[in-house]
């Protein structure tokens with residue numbers, strides 16, 4: 001009886017671990033933003049420990065983009081930095097559980113990195129934990 005209980009507990013733990021890992025995987029599929037009826041490419045983005053979802057975003061050049069970003073849960077502070085002056089993009093903000101909106105019009109094709117700049121003391125930065133992504137601006 002004891003062994004059975006132990007085995008079932010172990011299996012449960014393994015399952016939870018596997019499920020947790022699967023859930024933690026950021027969306028690897030590139031997300032191609034559609035141009036809405038308002039002429040804006042809207043991207044709803046979720047941030048958390050340690051990911052942005054989606055993490056690979058494709059938008060069209062010279063068409064306005066609206067990022068709507070919120071933090072999923074928890075008390076760990078997160079931020080969003082996307083600095084691409086060559087494409088006329090400049091975001092540097094703290095995020096919260098309330099949705100925040102960032103609008104810009106990418107003016108040059110290219111691949112631009114975005115990331116969370118947060119870091120606690122001597123620990124690895126969130127970016128080093130994988131909290132980063134790519135904004136791909138295409139013709």
Ligand SMILES: [Cu+2]
Pocket residue numbers: 048050077078079116117118126131
């Ligand atoms: Cu973060």
